[in-house]
Amino acid sequence: MPQSPFNLQVQNTQVEGRIVIALERIAQAFRVLLWSEGKAHALSPVQVQILIFLLYQPVERRTVSLLADAFNLTKATLSDSVKVLEKKRLVKRLPKQDLRSHTLELTTKGRELAMQSAVFTQEIQNPINKLSQAEKESMLLGLLDIIYHLNQQGIISIQRMCYSCMHYKANFKGHPHYCRLLNQQLRQADIRIDCPEYSSVFSA
Ligand code: SF4
Incomplete structure (x- = not known):
């Protein structure tokens, strides 16, 4: 059975365990930063991630299926988040040529918000820059x-x-x-x- 990196004896004698715990702390920082970015705009963390995805990914990737895949979520969960963003007039649906499916597009307001939010990772990047x-x-x-x-x-x-x-x-x-x-x-x-x-x- 593998040894847990949360066991302090293991952690403090093995660099591998400390790296895992360090990654956990960084994941925690991502969650905190994303949560606080969402809170500032009355959005959930995943809604902020959707706006940033739509800002930078090409049109052919701006679909509910690909977004669900990118964030490891079910299509149903992702669709619920998209509906909220549509209600807030941050995102709109554009029909594809075959009219049976659609892509997602930021509205002007959505684009502005996405641009502001896209730098939520800055405090993680600052020490990396050094x-x-x-x-x-x-x-x-x-x-x-x-x-x-x-x-x-x-x-x-x-x-x-x-x-x-x-x-x-x-x-x-x-x-x-x-x-x-x-x-x-x-x-x-x-x-x-x-x-x-x-x-x-x-x-x-
Ligand atoms: S992902 Fe593929 S195409 Fe892109 S740089 Fe790497 S090897 Fe080349």
Whole structure:
């Protein structure tokens, strides 16, 4: 049976356990910051996340299904949040060409609010800004490994990262990381976590 990182004896003798607890504290900070951002606008945390998603993601990804997938929620839960945002006139539905489905679009008011809220993570980023480039790259690689593992275990559904992309190749043409679509090496700092060119289907 694995040892719990919450056991202080384990935690204080193993760096791995302390890293897990540190990630838990950061997850807590995300929740607190997101909650306080929502409270300032009378929105729930997920409603704030929906507005930010709609602000930056391309039109073809602005659907209830993809949003539900991105936030690991059911379509029904996501739809309820979208209905509230529609009532508040922050989001509107636009029918797709086939008229059987629709995409979501921010209203002018929704866009303004989304832009304000999109920097709710600033206090998490401030100490990261102070790290050296090597420390940032090492942190990024470690976090990407954890995210990829969680994705492979079916715990989170995030998909658009290099490690799960069909264009990605490790140790290729003498480079540790390579993108066959861009046909170039990826430096550690270039490895993407949400890439618009991501593909789960090999097309080369
Ligand atoms: S297409 Fe994007 S996600 Fe895929 S390997 Fe290239 S940079 Fe990474």
